[in-house]
Each structure stands twice: as structure tokens, then as C-alpha cells.
Amino acid sequence: MGDHPDTDQLRVVVGITGGIAAYKAVGVVRALVLAGHDVHVVATDAALRFIGRPTLEAISRNPVDTDLYEGVAEVRHVAIGQAADLIVIAPATANTIAKLAAGLADDLLGNTVLASRAPLVIAPAMHTEMWQNPATVANIAVLRSRGVTVVGPAVGQLTGTDSGPGRMVEPDEIVSVALAVLRPKDLLGRRIVVTAGGTREALDPVRYIGNRSSGKQGVAIALAAAVRGADVMLIGANLEVAVPTSVRVEHVVSTLELANAVASAAERADVVIMAAAVADYRPESVAESKIKKELHGDRLSLELVRNPDILAGLAETRRAGQVIIGFAAETEPDAAALLEIGRAKIARKGSDYLLVNRVGWHEGFATDGNSVVMLDRHGDIVMEASGSKSSVADKLLDVLARAR
């Protein structure tokens, strides 16, 4: 296994147990397979009452194991666990958590876990009462004390009409956390502020000027930094993606709100990463009530005023040792011209690094992939990355970890 579990193939056992969130385990398996890993599903009988074996075999590209008494000649009850680099149990029901805490091995998954020395990551999913039951609380504490990584649960909608803590964390976050377990905690203790999303400038109580940034890249950076040990504060502007449970977040709407939030968060930050798409202009005044076409007829002019450049301000006032990173999202199609725009921009803004990426109708914003070139303050290329937003996030953080 090398520096990047993302690129080196791991043998991952995905344990699936019997809760309704089992249908989302397909997403966990798929994300691991797409990241290039060899995935072996061990499902309990109860799990197979929620999702079909053919689905899991098609997505994992491997046979699904369930039965303790199949494959006895190959000593499969221990072989699967021995061969694993990583075990992820998603969802982990209250019952499974109790069995893991007790070290029970009355099914194939229990045997697999006991026979393995690989890191274990579990994503609990259950009703709030079961999660908060002293038995579950004690079992989770036991598992944590043994080094098991517990992802979530998230707070949200549960089965039926209930909602509260107990919802399984989304598959992408489970996979990011799980793969990160194998990585060194090379950002341990670093205080990192990340902005994400796109600001909205109100025109009236119901309308705004905004942009198409979803927040995916910034959220991926925040999550990747958290799993590498950083103390992360995310400032989210109108995020269209779920915030990882391991990240603190402050939600903002407009550029001025973002500026205030960043200014106070930056006071104690070692690194500020400005991945948000920030509006350069805002309406000079915000109408108290809805702007009416009956009043304006066929043409309507809006007067816009400049917003403060937050990144340039941060760079100017940064403390010694504080690292300020910006993004430059540009529609320039020519790669060389795009780089020149980036070089001019970092010179103007004074940040330590700038990640230049092309955006357009179909790239950059609101997509799952990204392609960036990272420049240092001399305009030299220090990193180039192309791939999922989480792999881009990790390459950016590699630069930070190295530059320490």
C-alpha cells in the first residue's frame, strides 16, 4: 500500500447487515469499486432481505458471501478476514454492533472480523432510541477503545416518519473516511478553514444573483482534511451537498456574510482555503418587497457595486506562517492562456497558492470531477490533478502536508 489508497488497489471487505440503510450499501460498494479496489461483500442473511444478492454481485464484481458453512474446505470463515486490507461494515445495526463488541462469531461476518487484523470501519444506522440506548452507547465505546472507526451516524430522516440521530452517513463519506484510515494523519492538529459553495446576492426577498457552484470541491477538501487529522471549519455558502459529520460548518448566504465568517475563523487558522465561488458584485440596494414588472415595464436595470476581495484581504493581513489558498475558476478554453490568467491572478491576490480550474456549462461547477493546476506565489506549477473532487482534494492537501 502506498501513499494513495485512491490509486493502489486494496482488498476491501464490505460487511452489510440487516437494516433498511442496506440499500445504500450498494453506493459504498460502487464507490470503492470505482476507486479501483477489489471489493468482497459479506452480507448477513438479514441484509439479503433488504437488498438482492445479484445487485451486490454485479456492483462488486465478485461473489457475495453469506453462509458460514459454504466453502468450508477453503477455511473461508477465516480466509476472507485474513486477506482483507480493510473492513467496512455499512450499515452496522445495533445488533451487529453488540455482537462486534462482544466478539461473537455466529455468522460469516463475525468470523471475518475476528479473523482479521485489518482496520475496521463501521457506519451505524438505527433509530435514535436504539443509538442512544446505554447498551449501544457502551458497545460503541468498547469498539472505539479497540481502535474501530465509527462514521456517523448522521442526524436526519429515519425509516417511517421519525428523524434524529441514527441515519447512516452517505456512501461517499463512508468511503472517504474508510480509505483515510489507512493513511497517515499528516495534518494532525492543523487548523484549516475551507469555504465552499457559491454566494447569493439578494435582489429582493425572493430573488438573488448567484452562481452554479455546488460546494462539492470545497466539501471534499474539508472532509479529506478532517480524515487526515486536521481541525476543520467549513464555511458553506448555499451548499447543494451534505456536510460530512466530521466537519464543523457555518452556513452563510451572501459575500458579506462569508467575509465576516472567514475573518473570524481565520484568526485562529493555520490555513485558509477559499474554494467558494464568491460574487464580485452585489446589488447596490435590496428591494424591501418583490420587484414588480408592472412598475418597470420591458427593461430593468440593476446597479451593482463591488464586493470586497476576501482572498486578497486575507493574504494581506495573514500572520507569519499562515497559508492562504485561492481558486481561480475560469472559462478560458486554451490551457496556456488559462495558466497565464492564473499567474496574473496569484500575483494580484497575493495568496500562497492558487488552484486554477476551467469551468463552463458542463465542467468544473456542480460536477463530480475536476481538473486543476496548482500554482505557488511565483507562478510555478506545484501540482496538477485530474479526477474525482476527493482525489483533487487529497493532492492539494499533500502539498500542504509536504510544505509543513
Ligand code: C5P
Ligand atoms: O477573482 P476571482 O473571483 O477569480 O478569484 C477567485 C478566488 O478569490 C477564489 O478563491 C474566491 O473564493 C476568491 N474571491 C474572494 N472574494 C471575492 C471574489 C473571489 O475571496 N470577492
